[in-house]
Amino acid sequence: MKKFINKIDNILIESLSGFATAHSDLVTLHLDPNFLTRKNKAQNKVAVISGGGSGHEPLHAGYIGYGMLDAACPGHVFTSPTPDQMLMAAEAVHADKGILFIVKNYAGDVMNFEMAAEMLPFESATVLTSDDCAVINSTYTTGRRGVAGTVIVEKCVGSLAETGADLQTCKALGDKVNNRTASIGIALTSCTVPAAGRPTFDIGDTELEMGVGIHGEPGRRRETMREADELVRDCVDAILADFKARDLDTANNSEALLLINGFGATPLMELYLIYNTAAKLFSQHSIQISRSLVGNYTTALDMAGASVTLCLLDDEIKRHWDSPVHTAALRHER
Amino acid sequence: MKKFINKIDNILIESLSGFATAHSDLVTLHLDPNFLTRKNKAQNKVAVISGGGSGHEPLHAGYIGYGMLDAACPGHVFTSPTPDQMLMAAEAVHADKGILFIVKNYAGDVMNFEMAAEMLPFESATVLTSDDCAVINSTYTTGRRGVAGTVIVEKCVGSLAETGADLQTCKALGDKVNNRTASIGIALTSCTVPAAGRPTFDIGDTELEMGVGIHGEPGRRRETMREADELVRDCVDAILADFKARDLDTANNSEALLLINGFGATPLMELYLIYNTAAKLFSQHSIQISRSLVGNYTTALDMAGASVTLCLLDDEIKRHWDSPVHTAALRHER
Amino acid sequence: MNTEFIIEAAKAIQQSILANEHTLESLDRAIGDGDHYINMKRGANVIVEIEAELAPLKPSEALNKIGIKLLSTIGGASGPLLASFFISMAKVLESQAHENQGLKENGDESTLKIATAFAAGVQAIIQRGKANLGEKTMLDVLIPVSNQFVLLTTQNCDIKLICATLIHTAEQGMLATKDLIATKGRAAGLGERAIGHIDPGAKSCQLMIEAVCKLSLKELNG
């Protein structure tokens, strides 16, 4: 394992400190328990808080700021944060309209946020993101995993919260965006958790993992490397099949947002190549890609690989996707 | 070599097509010869054109748009583009005030842009970027290499050009920014040029290359892996020594822009950790980091590694760094 | 069971977790995300670190403190589950009298209280995680152990026998997870691919139960 680190136990704090210094106009870092808040506390709005294990940067701290999150709670690498972090974060950003937690659907995250919500002295609601359609047979699951689609949920909910919408309205939009979103990822290499010091899984020089999770969890199957077009076709088919299974209508020239997300070690050149193929394939299924995002937005440490996310737009989602946002990782003013 | 590609000969076109589709609001792609231009042709300003070998994404196409570049000419992977590309690009974006080429200082790029400039029917000037201070003994060199500092030059010159400034004024600012900038990079792994199919250099599991170039060119020395703080200290010292050797005054609480640039496969978590250390060390030398940029801005395909760039600010540079920019990879409105 | 025993038990657990780094890490790498050892180590270390804070407390207070400390230290799935276990166990002990009598004193009633508290802790895990037996989680160790523990104590069994039996029950529960498909936790996504791998949480619970039972046996014999 070769990484830019000092002591393994300090990675998180040193990295968070660097983040907070580099973006001191946007965020404030609080330590022990660790959480980050918006520089200027927002008033009279639902406070939107997310969090999860670290290692998915820029998720979530990179999305703190106007139009998106009020606070983020970073856990240890790939490990859910703990309730004390969420409680302190909620305390710091609560602005009289309750707390909305955005939580990726993993047992650990769900339980820790749940315990925080139970202890919270404020009204709260939770949006669970579960866009990963890699795992098909739902009889085996406690629900789907939350992956890159989380960024879209955070963006839209953050935008709505800025308008002063109430807690349940914000939660409803979050749930809607999550329901209209599906993702699937491919790993070409494993990630290496610093404290573990070795790759999470072994994978051959000509193998890939189809349907991998953002912590290196196994996916649908291990396969032999193939052309990008074929791999992307499988991803597109998986997403369309998932929409179909969930009775989401993709006919009639639906508009959609296509997010090609890099896992950390795959260059933009390849991500745009994937985008090129995915956009073509979706349009062959009469899905019109009218919004796009390509880059490393929900990573898995140093994993090489990428995921394809499609979010079916409607006027409301489109409006909130397009609205101004000012965070470290996502920024536009109109 | 595992990459998301189809036929090796098509990578560039497929990736450029994806880029142009994903950012169809910003750029237009022209093929054969290949170049990209701003969606809406700017009027009555110096046209700023850059270009270079591909594999450094988002450099340069990601910086096309208001406040930065008017066109970019992508060469084959790590190979300078050819004069016909620059001629056609210049033809397309020329707006009556001449062409300013921003060229990274490599023999190939210099010669190809030079030949284009000679054939050009318009007035032109060239800013050569040469911020890499890795190579010390200048008696051995044809000049320093242009690396991540190029982004700062493109941003500032692009901003000035937007004001209607004339060609020589734009060139002068570009030269000034370049002169006040120094960079040095570290590789933890090699990149793999797709057409070559194997890593550009061999590097052991506990080795690093100090002073690596953005094409995997060897640097100052091969070393054994050490703590991030020590590596960053060496980078900071190299930059300060370079400023000193070039008689650039860094005393008296100079303000500076600190850019921590990832080479493609190093996660943000590590880049922010590097930032944390670098910012502290510079401040110990009474350099105040008042502007920051952390991320993959000038990459080397899938190389793991990062570079540290410091640009000494003055009021003019600061104003042009802060000014609005609207490109695929860099965007802010105020 | 007195607080001194709890502190010794914490140390025994820490030793056992640290000694099984490779096993725990490999198991979570195979069907999880590879951090279970790190999470357990963090938890084990912290309860040993707070020894001085625990020492003056009643056992119920000590267990509650351990639970709260684990809650803010471990994270992940195992954090809130183990925390809930200790906090609930503490609650039950607190609500009963005389809990300062320990195993050492060989008071049957006291052992029954511990068994009852243990069962309450396991119940808290069930509630928090909404899982049950056969879902390839730590519960496949904890539920049989809890049942056995209550059964044997109500039958007034010898503590040594109880300890030996629980070690065996834990081991069997742990081994049984190997052939299961996971329906809760991170391995739930794996379907058939989880078969053949022991659940990491089941393994660490088995190790902890073994460590505490062996400590009891040692103290009874020594």
Add this chain to the structure above:
Amino acid sequence: MNTEFIIEAAKAIQQSILANEHTLESLDRAIGDGDHYINMKRGANVIVEIEAELAPLKPSEALNKIGIKLLSTIGGASGPLLASFFISMAKVLESQAHENQGLKENGDESTLKIATAFAAGVQAIIQRGKANLGEKTMLDVLIPVSNQFVLLTTQNCDIKLICATLIHTAEQGMLATKDLIATKGRAAGLGERAIGHIDPGAKSCQLMIEAVCKLSLKELNG
């Protein structure tokens, strides 16, 4: 030298480049950026592909077309240099009469013209790249070859001897780059670390000269 010979030479060059993939790639990986083989292959392929366009042209026109095609095809450092070489060579031939007489006809004057044109081509590389002998570039092959070529033709040497000598001179120039420090091109950053490695551009120029000279020899003998 007629256009037919130029086309045959292009094919011979292509074959030689393709046959030396590993060598060229390794050399540029060692002290450059690893693309020199790919660049040369792209250039060699394109001039063979335009055979039909070259065939009806005068030699000077054919060389000019090759130069222009290489300029828009190769890129990198070698592209503009090799392009400049062919374009300048073409200019010199064009400005002289009778250039349709080739090596085959053993006309000394014709060979001298070629040598002069070759020297002009090398001069163009020097001007474009601002390098000279001893800087560890292709010029360490091209300058000695050019000098030798002009010298031997002015001495009315036998063409076979000229070809054999130039093959030898090219090889020596190429090998000599091994012990040099680079002061131009991408290897210039390396300092002492470049020592021990042959310059990739020198190697490809040596291969091309060898290929063309061998082709001449074959045609003279055959």
